[in-house]
Amino acid sequence: MGRLGMIGINTMAEKEFTLTYEFQNVGELGDRQNLDSPKEEHFGMEWKMSIDHRDGHLKVFLNTDVTENQEIHFDCTTKIFSKNKERTHSESDTRVFTKYGCWMHCTKIDWKTLNDEYLNDGKLEVEVHVKIRKNVLFPREPLRSFGEDTKQFSDITLKVADRRFYVSKLYLSSQSPYFATLFLGQFRESEKSEIELKDVNPQDLQYFLEFLYAEGGICEYTVQGILAIADMYDTPVAIKKCEEFLIDKSKLSLKHKLELAGKYRLEELKKVCLDKIESKEDIRSVVPENVDEMDPKILGELFKKTLTLI
Incomplete structure (x- = not known):
């Protein structure tokens, strides 16, 4: 279990929000094991983070439910904080959620570096700031003509x-x-x-x-x-x-x-x-x-x- 952090939400027009979560017992994760944050609702969608121990790295992912006719274009900045926030691992990128990819890889860090410099008694604070640029819903093909x-x-x-x-x-x-x-x-x-x-x-x-x-x-x-x-x-x-x-x-x-x-x-x-x-x-x-x-x-x-x- 983890601890839900404070959420920063800007105005609706800007469509920005921040997920912050402190994961517990991260050092005990075996290879190909993962932990999820709770879901949070922002702008009518549910979002969550996941951390994954894989191939000698810790990877951070972002998830939201995308419908069959939807694309979400967004910028994200991911931060991993060390104890007392003395050190920060940060990465920014522009991504697109589609029905084919509802999990989005945000950043990764070497597992040894994570254990030596970032974990605080097994705890790890992760933050993902999301700025939605475009939320596109595509009409499906008509089932019947009335023309x-x-x-x-x-x-x-x-x-x-x-x-x-x-x-x-x-x-x-x-x-x-x-x-x-x-x-x-x-x-x-x-x-x-x-x-x-x-x-x-x-x-x-x-x-x-x-x-x-x-x-x-x-x-x-x-x-x-x-x-x-x-x-x-x-x-x-x-x-x-x-x-x-x-x-x-x-x-x-x-x-x-x-x-x-x-x-x-x-x-x-x-x-x-x-x-x-x-x-x-x-x-x-x-x-x-x-x-x-x-x-x-x-x-x-x-x-x-x-x-x-x-």
């Missing part, structure tokens, strides 16, 4: 920005009370062949329609967009499937999941997230800097948990 090639099978066109989606009134109405009222009710829109949807991201609508027609396509990249549109257009099946994905498969942080649970009234997700909060550190990790941004009911539940931990 001109499907027009002959459509009886209604949804216009979003400069894109048109050719769909079926009856099918959408069977999935959504909102669309049933819009297409089949007494409103004038029911007589139109094209309806413009406001405040909708066309890519999110693509993913939403793919789900309705194929009941698939929910992933880390698409879940929030599908959820937003499903909530806007009252689509219970899509909301339920998004909630199940967030509970069973998503690697989003606990803080992010709680935000979605509050925003979209996902009671089962909220319960699962709250059950995972067992310490004051857990509570601190999910509370935003501005508590007014948190759902009042969730804030109330966290307050109750705080009282039990006093």
